[in-house]
Amino acid sequence: MSNPANPAENALPKGYEPADVEARWGKHWEDSKTFSPDPAEVLTGGKQPYSIVIPPPNVTGALHMGHALNITLQDILCRFMRQQGKSVLWVPGTDHAGIATQNVVERQLKKEGKKRDDLGREKFIERVWEWKKEYGDRILHQIRRLGASVDWTAERFTLDEGLSRAVREVFVRLFHEGLIYKGNYIVNWCNRCHTALADDEVEHAPRKGKLYQIRYPLSDGSGDLVVATTRPETMLGDVAVAVHPEDERYTFAIGKMVTLPLVGTQIPVIADAYVDREFGTGALKITPAHDMNDWALARTHNLPVIAVIDDKGLMNENAPAAYQGLTKNACRDKVVEDLEALGLMVGIADHDHSVGECYRCKSVIEPHVSEQWFVKVAPLAKAAREAVPSQTRIVPAQWEKTYYEWLDNIRDWCISRQIWWGHRIPAWTCEACGELIVQTEDPTSCTKCGGSLTQEDDVLDTWFSSALWPFSTLGWPADTDKLKAYYPTSVLVTGFDILFFWVARMMMMGIHFQEQVPFHHVYIHALVRDEQGKKMSKSTGNVIDPLEMIGKYGTDSLRFTLTAFAAMGRDIKLSEKRIEGYRHFVNKIWNSARFALMNMPEGGGAPKAELSDATGLANRWILHRLEEVKDEVESATLEYRFNDIAQSLYRFIWNEFCDWYLEMAKGDLYGADEGLKDATRKVLLTVLSETLVLLHPVMPFVTQEIWSVLPGIKDRELALQPYPERRPQFKSADIARDMAFFQGVVGSVRTIRTELCIDPAKKLPLIIDTTSGGDNALRVLAENVYLIQQLARIESADIGPGKTGPRASGTAVVEGSRIFVPLKGIVDFGAELTRLDKELGKLDKQLAALKGKLSAPGFAGNAPAEIVAAEQAKLAGLEDAKAKMAELHERLKSALDEG
RNA sequence: GGGCGGAUAGCUCAGCUGGAAGAGCAUCGGCCUUACAAGCCGGAGGUCACAGGUUCGAGCCCUGUUCCGCCUACCA
Numbered sequence: 001m002s003n004p005a006n007p008a009e010n011a012l013p014k015g016y017e018p019a020d021v022e023a024r025w026g027k028h029w030e031d032s033k034t035f036s037p038d039p040a041e042v043l044t045g046g047k048q049p050y051s052i053v054i055p056p057p058n059v060t061g062a063l064h065m066g067h068a069l070n071i072t073l074q075d076i077l078c079r080f081m082r083q084q085g086k087s088v089l090w091v092p093g094t095d096h097a098g099i100a101t102q103n104v105v106e107r108q109l110k111k112e113g114k115k116r117d118d119l120g121r122e123k124f125i126e127r128v129w130e131w132k133k134e135y136g137d138r139i140l141h142q143i144r145r146l147g148a149s150v151d152w153t154a155e156r157f158t159l160d161e162g163l164s165r166a167v168r169e170v171f172v173r174l175f176h177e178g179l180i181y182k183g184n185y186i187v188n189w190c191n192r193c194h195t196a197l198a199d200d201e202v203e204h205a206p207r208k209g210k211l212y213q214i215r216y217p218l219s220d221g222s223g224d225l226v227v228a229t230t231r232p233e234t235m236l237g238d239v240a241v242a243v244h245p246e247d248e249r250y251t252f253a254i255g256k257m258v259t260l261p262l263v264g265t266q267i268p269v270i271a272d273a274y275v276d277r278e279f280g281t282g283a284l285k286i287t288p289a290h291d292m293n294d295w296a297l298a299r300t301h302n303l304p305v306i307a308v309i310d311d312k313g314l315m316n317e318n319a320p321a322a323y324q325g326l327t328k329n330a331c332r333d334k335v336v337e338d339l340e341a342l343g344l345m346v347g348i349a350d351h352d353h354s355v356g357e358c359y360r361c362k363s364v365i366e367p368h369v370s371e372q373w374f375v376k377v378a379p380l381a382k383a384a385r386e387a388v389p390s391q392t393r394i395v396p397a398q399w400e401k402t403y404y405e406w407l408d409n410i411r412d413w414c415i416s417r418q419i420w421w422g423h424r425i426p427a428w429t430c431e432a433c434g435e436l437i438v439q440t441e442d443p444t445s446c447t448k449c450g451g452s453l454t455q456e457d458d459v460l461d462t463w464f465s466s467a468l469w470p471f472s473t474l475g476w477p478a479d480t481d482k483l484k485a486y487y488p489t490s491v492l493v494t495g496f497d498i499l500f501f502w503v504a505r506m507m508m509m510g511i512h513f514q515e516q517v518p519f520h521h522v523y524i525h526a527l528v529r530d531e532q533g534k535k536m537s538k539s540t541g542n543v544i545d546p547l548e549m550i551g552k553y554g555t556d557s558l559r560f561t562l563t564a565f566a567a568m569g570r571d572i573k574l575s576e577k578r579i580e581g582y583r584h585f586v587n588k589i590w591n592s593a594r595f596a597l598m599n600m601p602e603g604g605g606a607p608k609a610e611l612s613d614a615t616g617l618a619n620r621w622i623l624h625r626l627e628e629v630k631d632e633v634e635s636a637t638l639e640y641r642f643n644d645i646a647q648s649l650y651r652f653i654w655n656e657f658c659d660w661y662l663e664m665a666k667g668d669l670y671g672a673d674e675g676l677k678d679a680t681r682k683v684l685l686t687v688l689s690e691t692l693v694l695l696h697p698v699m700p701f702v703t704q705e706i707w708s709v710l711p712g713i714k715d716r717e718l719a720l721q722p723y724p725e726r727r728p729q730f731k732s733a734d735i736a737r738d739m740a741f742f743q744g745v746v747g748s749v750r751t752i753r754t755e756l757c758i759d760p761a762k763k764l765p766l767i768i769d770t771t772s773g774g775d776n777a778l779r780v781l782a783e784n785v786y787l788i789q790q791l792a793r794i795e796s797a798d799i800g801p802g803k804t805g806p807r808a809s810g811t812a813v814v815e816g817s818r819i820f821v822p823l824k825g826i827v828d829f830g831a832e833l834t835r836l837d838k839e840l841g842k843l844d845k846q847l848a849a850l851k852g853k854l855s856a857p858g859f860a861g862n863a864p865a866e867i868v869a870a871e872q873a874k875l876a877g878l879e880d881a882k883a884k885m886a887e888l889h890e891r892l893k894s895a896l897d898e899g
Numbered sequence: 900g901g902g903c904g905g906a907u908a909g910c911u912c913a914g915c916u917g918g919a920a921g922a923g924c925a926u927c928g929g930c931c932u933u934a935c936a937a938g939c940c941g942g943a944g945g946u947c948a949c950a951g952g953u954u955c956g957a958g959c960c961c962u963g964u965u966c967c968g969c970c971u972a973c974c975a
Contacts, residue, residue, distance in 0.1 A: 015937080204971090211975085229975060242975095279974040286975095293973040353974085398903075402970075405902070409972085496970085527969095564923085565912080570904055570969065573911070581924060584937045595934035643913070647922075662934080670933095747941090753929095754941040760930050793932090849919060858955035867918055867956090874919090 012597060012709060016590035018554025021705045026144055034719055035078075035149040039485035041087045050086035051486035052078060053470050054143075054150065055494050055502070056158060058097035059132055060104050063142035065528035065574060066495060068546040069562045071146050072698075073525060073642060074493045076563065078149050079697035080637045081490075083723040089486045090149060091473045093156035094139060096132075098422040098462040099193055099360045105131050105421075121420050128421050142547060147555050147700045149719065154482075156473045158465040159423065166472035167423045167465050168440040170513060175427075175438045179376045180415075182427075182436075186288075186295040187414050189368030190358040191313035195418040196372055198461055199411065202356040202365050211351035212336065213281060215344045216241055219257040219266055225250065226346050228280025230353060231290070232339070233332040236263055236319045237308035240286040242297060245271035247282050261344050262335065263320055270301050289369050307369055328366070373416040373425060373458065380508035381407045387507060391517040395640050399496060399524050406500045413505075415461045422459030429454055467505035470518035487514060491521040496570070499524065523640050528562075529571045549579050556699035557583040560646060563698050567643035585650060586702050589695070592658050593706040596688045599669045600681060606712025607681035611727070616676070617784050618664035619683040621739040623730040625656055626687050630724055633694050649695050657687060660743070664787050685710065690724040738780045741773070741815050742788075745781065748812035748819050749792035755835050756810060756827045763795035765822050767805040772816030772880060781817075807895035811836065811888040813881045818888070829896055836889045843882045850875050 029035060041047040052074050057067055078090045105128045106116055116124045140155070156163060174180040187196040212232045217224040225241055238260055243250035250269070257266045274297060275284050288298030289307035298305060308323075310316040315323045315331045323331050339345040356365035385407045394400050416425060428437045432451025437443055446453055465472070470492075474483040488510070494503065503522055510518030549558050560582045565572045601607060614620065629652045636644035668680035689710055696703040696718050707718040715721065749766060758764070766788070770777040781788070781799045788794055805811070805820025810832050812819040823832070853859060854875060860868055 012934095014935085227975080231975085274973075276974050284975055291973090291975075293975075296973080354972095402903075405971075567913070575911080577924070578911075580937090584935095587937050588935065591935035591938085593934085598934070639915090641915080644915090647913075651922085658935085659939085663939095750940060751942085755928095757929075760940075761932080846919080853919070853956070856955060860955080862955040863918075871918080 012590070012594045012706070014594070016554070016587050016702060018556065018586075018701065019551070022145070022147070022550075022555050022701045025701055025704050026147065029149065029719070030144070030152055032717075033153065034717065035088070035090065036151045036153045037087045037089050039087075039481035042485035043481060045087075047085065047087040049089070049486050049490075050078070050081040051089040051091070051489040052491060052493065053091045053473055053489055054093060054148075055492075055498070056093045056095040056156075056466065056469060057139050057143075058100055059094045059136040059139065059157075060097055060101050061139050063139055063145075063546055065544055065546055065562075067139075067143070068146060068558060069525060069528055069566065069572070070493060070495065071143060071148050072559045072562045073523070073566060075146070075148050075559075075700070076637065076642065076645070076697040077491065077493070079700065079719060080723075082149075082719065083693065083697070083721065085722060087485070088149075089151055089154065089482070091154045091156065092140065092143065092148070092150035092152065093469075093473060094136060094158070095462060095466055096157065096159040096422065098417060098419055098459060099195065101128060101132070102419050102421040103193070103360055116420065124420055145547060145550055145555060146559070149700070154473070158462070158469070162475065163465060163468070163472045164423060165440070166468050166476055167460065168426045169477045170468055170509065171423075171426055171460070171464075172438055172440050173513075174375065179379070180373060181376065182371060182373050184369060184371050185374065185412075185414070186292055186367050186369050187372055188356060188365045189311065189370070190361065190363050191311070191366055192361045192363040193358060193419070194311065196368075196370065196414055196416060197358060197365065198414055198463070201359045203359045203362075204354040205357050206352060207355040209351050209353055209355070211280065211349045213346040213348075214261065214285075214339055215346050216258040216261060216283075216285070218253060218269075219259050222256070223253070225253060225258060225269065225283045226281045227283045227285040229285055230351060231332070232335045233315070233323075233328050234287040234290045234308070235260065235285060235335065236315070236323060236331075237287045237289050237306045238263075238267060238285045239288060239298060239303045239306060240267050240301065241269045242272050242275050242284045242286055243269065243282060244275040244277045245273060247275075247277050249282060261342060262338055270303075272297055272301070290367050292367050295367070295369070305369060309366060309368075311368060311370070313366060372414050373427075373456075373460075375413040375415055377410050377413050377508065380512055381410050381504075383511045384504055384507035387511060387517045392507065392519060392522060394522045394524065396524065399499060399522075402496070403499060403504060407504060410504075413461075415464050416456075416458040417461055418458055420459065422462060423465055424459050425456040427456045429456075463501055463505055466502055467509040468513075470506055470510055471514055476513070487518075488516050489519045491523055492519040493523045493525065495527050496524045497527060521640075525566060526570055526572045528574050544574060544576060549576065553579050553583040554586060554701070556586050556702045559700075560585060560698055563642045564646035564650070565643065566646075567641070585654065586699065588654055588658060589699075589702060590706070592653070592662060593688060595662060596684050597709065597711075599684065600711050601678070604711055607678045607685060609675070609679040609682040611682060611686060611730075613675070613679040614683045615679065616668065617735070617738060617742060617780070618661055618668075618787070619680060620730070620732065620735045622657065622661040622687050623683060623727070624732050624735050625652060626690060627727060627731045629694065630690075630726060634723070637697070645698060649691070649698070653691060653695070657691065660739075661687070663791060667787055667790055685712070689713070692718065693721050693724050696721075738776070741777065741780055741817075742784055744814040745817070745819060746788060746791045748814050749788075749794065749821060752810035752812065752819075752821050752832075752835075753793070756823070756831050758823075758827060760793070762826070763793055764826075766792070766794045766797045767803050767809070767820040767822065768797070768799045769801065769803045769818040769820075770799060771801045771818075777815070777817050807891040809888075809892070811885075811892070812839075813884045813888075816877070816880055816884075818884055829892060833889070833892055833896065836885065836892065840882070840885055840889060843878060843885060847875075847878050847882060850878060 042049045055070060078088050082088045109116065119127060188202045190197055209230050211228055211230055213226050213228050215224050215226050227241055241258055253269045254271045256269050258269060260267050286294045286297055288295045288303060288305040290309060306318050308315055308319040309328050313328050315326045317324060323334060326334065358365055385404060388394060388400055388403060394403060426438060426440060428443055430446035430449060430451045430453055433446060433449040435446055435448045437447055443453060470489050471483060471487055474480060474487055476483055506518045546558060557579050561579045629648055632648040633645050665680050665684060668676045671677060692703040692707050704718045708716050768781060778800060785797050788797060806822050806824060808824045808829060810821040810823050854871055
């Protein structure tokens with residue numbers, strides 16, 4: 001098989017080996033800075049910018065399928081846009097992920113028997129940086145494996161120096177604009193992490209709990225109220241009992257006082273329409289310090305706030321002495337016990353409800369009153385809301401509603417965290433005069449009295465720095481060329497799970513500080529789940545590791561799989577089998593390229609013919625289809641229909657280029673006509689090379705590897721090739737129709753052969769009557785008779801109007817032309833008769849349906865004329881086919897009857 | 900409680916503005932045909948969840964119902 005005279009034949013190994021190819025090209029792309037654009041090409045060079053900032057993965061993270069999908073889609077867009085001549089900047093980077101990273105390092109310390117307090121703030125932070133240096137790049141290396149065409153020279157970290165400047169600038173400006181304030185407020189508190197959490201950092205999980213009914217006696221002895229609660233221990237901090245103002249059961253009590261059991265204080269009965277009369281007893285105890293809603297009620301009713309649980313989850317000095325120092329759970333038990341002893345516990349029932357948990361450590365969240373920093377979001381949210389969809393389009397648009405919903409109900413954003421790893425709040429308090437100083441540069445002494453200063457201990461919520469990502473990564477607050485050239489970014493690609501956390505906040509910050517939205521489009525993709533549709537998680541053990549898949553099947557297989565499945569609404573159920581399946585496709589491409597290379601001119605040169613020299617059905621058809629595929633891939637990419645890109649290319653390459661074109665081209669390539677051979681080589685090389693360009697955004701590695709050995713290619717850097725030029729002159733509906741007819745004829749012979757169990761190697765005679773098809777049918781068949789012989793294994797063909805085969809033939813009707821495969825002495829005709837019966841049955845079914853439609857009242861009158869005409873033509877075709885099939889059936893039957 | 904998504908071939912899913920249902924995988928039969936057995940050729944397989952409605956015509960639009968999933972919320 002090997003042909004030493006033709007070096008091209010040996011240029012590609014027999015099977016595609018991804019590992020070596022990926023390592024080689026990955027390194028090349030990075031070393032040559034292929035993907036590092038110069039802002040000047042936008043600012044003065046007239047190129048259009050296209051920019052994306054990567055959703056920065058947590059430094060603690062490892063690459064999972066969600067990243068793989070997210071990065072694949074972005075890479076497709078970036079590589080495609082480069083082909084379109086844009087100046088493409090794709091900024092990579094990582095997020096410092098405050099609480100998550102701090103927890104990782106704390107766990108590490110714990111193994112050494114230490115706590116963070118043992119090290120102290122500075123040492124601890126040093127320790128986290130060390131950790132970050134050692135492990136923080138791991139995820140970036142994993143991103144490289146995916147072939148991401150990011151600009152590695154532009155890489156950023158949310159805690160690096162430049163971004164810290166941006167964070168300080170934003171904080172200080174917002175503070176002085178009155179949009180950041182410090183205040184006492186009830187926040188979600190994690191006793192384990194010892195920090196406040198934003199509303200959206202709290203996850204709600206169903207838990208089995210109990211609903212306790214407790215009797216509170218009225219102080220004047222006129223009766224009592226029974227309240228319902230799931231947390232009896234909080235009653236120690238109760239300041240009121242609330243009932244619905246129109247609840248007749250309780251009108252008598254409104255305004256009176258009750259005596260708080262176990263504590264003995266007098267607290268009022270108040271009326272508020274918030275209370276649900278249907279729930280529990282209709283009487284609600286109010287504990288402002290330990291319940292979000294009670295906090296809100298207490299504010300409207302001017303009630304005091306009494307905290308009885310401290311920031312570690314222990315009962316504090318405000319609780320009666322008997323309970324002080326107990327954990328909240330121990331306290332609950334004791335309170336229940338004591339109430340039962342007093343006969344005040346009316347009932348305890350099982351009660352399922354949802355409980356807030358820390359999204360990092362899963363501890364139960366304790367609403368807790370403390371002094372925190374907040375962003376006043378209302379004005380920012382308003383602008384962010386109005387920008388969609390006019391300035392920023394969310395794709396798919398269904399997510400707009402979710403986005404609005406969240407912005408409409410947004411509360412002030414608690415941005416302070418009581419941890420150490422993060423951006424420390426740039427605010428100082430004077431120890432002498434109490435002055436609060438907020439500024440970007442560290443002050444040395446109080447600007448007012450010269451006293452010494454103490455900086456805030458708290459750091460900012462991680463999302464505060466992430467919210468600045470689209471402009472901080474471009475150099476802001478400096479007025480850089482990058483910022484001028486690439487802001488606003490073109491699109492943000494992300495999963496819907498962080499639409500709130502992140503996207504909405506970037507919108508707010510971007511609009512506020514750049515006066516422009518941070519991105520023109522937001523493309524929301526699905527989440528990757530396992531085969532059963534469950535979330536992949538380490539604890540469930542259902543994780544499909546992208547790196548493992550890359551190792552087994554190659555990056556291109558994984559990328560193509562994810563692309564093909566990207567259309568899913570909300571989740572992608574991924575299984576290893578699919579990735580394995582698409583590896584076959586990669587191999588198919590590889591082998592089609594090997595075939596092409598084996599058939600290039602000897603000596604490794606390119607064919608000399610022009611495309612316009614190409615004649616023949618196969619050449620003209622594949623060029624026609626190539627034009628259509630260019631259109632399809634382009635429009636699908638521009639519209640974020642990633643699955644359509646994959647489908648269009650898959651079908652074209654496998655079902656058309658390989659299955660039909662290559663098989664048909666063999667006739668020319670193996671033939672003696674040198675002119676025809678060279679013209680076909682030209683078409684073959686053109687279609688292959690342009691298809692590689694089209695496919696490159698999805699499968700960068702295998703396409704580049706093949707590209708680099710194609711003959712006659714000047715620029716070996718496939719990633720920098722322009723999108724293939726259009727050749728509208730090759731589009732032809734006539735060619736498409738002729739090809740369909742040709743395929744029908746070949747197919748019908750193949751079907752007869754297989755269905756009648758004829759030896760595939762047996763060459764058969766063929767007779768075709770082209771009376772109905774006319775000159776065109778005759779021409780198509782006559783011109784391509786050698787191809788029919790080749791593809792359908794025919795020994796001799798007799799084609800023309802009025803031709804008829806022997807009665808003992810396998811038969812079919814293709815677009816009016818009658819096909820005969822004389823079979824006398826070859827097979828048992830009973831099988832053919834059965835087959836014809838079946839075919840007739842199918843035709844009958846179709847005819848009945850079509851006739852029904854055409855004769856339906858009003859169809860002819862109401863349907864558009866072109867539809868009616870089309871349906872009638874279809875009917876005529878079917879009736880013709882039916883008549884011919886019936887006749888053929890009769891002929892065969894009579895032949896059989898005669899024996 | 901509010902909102903969203905899904906229900907199409909055995910499995911996983913396509914089906915863009917309504918014109919007689921498609922793919923991949925799996926399955927069955929036949930092939931080692933000189934790019935590829937990770938392949939080639941052929942076959943079988945569906946009252947598009949259910950009930951109404953609009954329309955000449957509905958997988959697609961409208962209403963309701965049932966199941967599944969997700970997001971969100973202040974039933975203590």
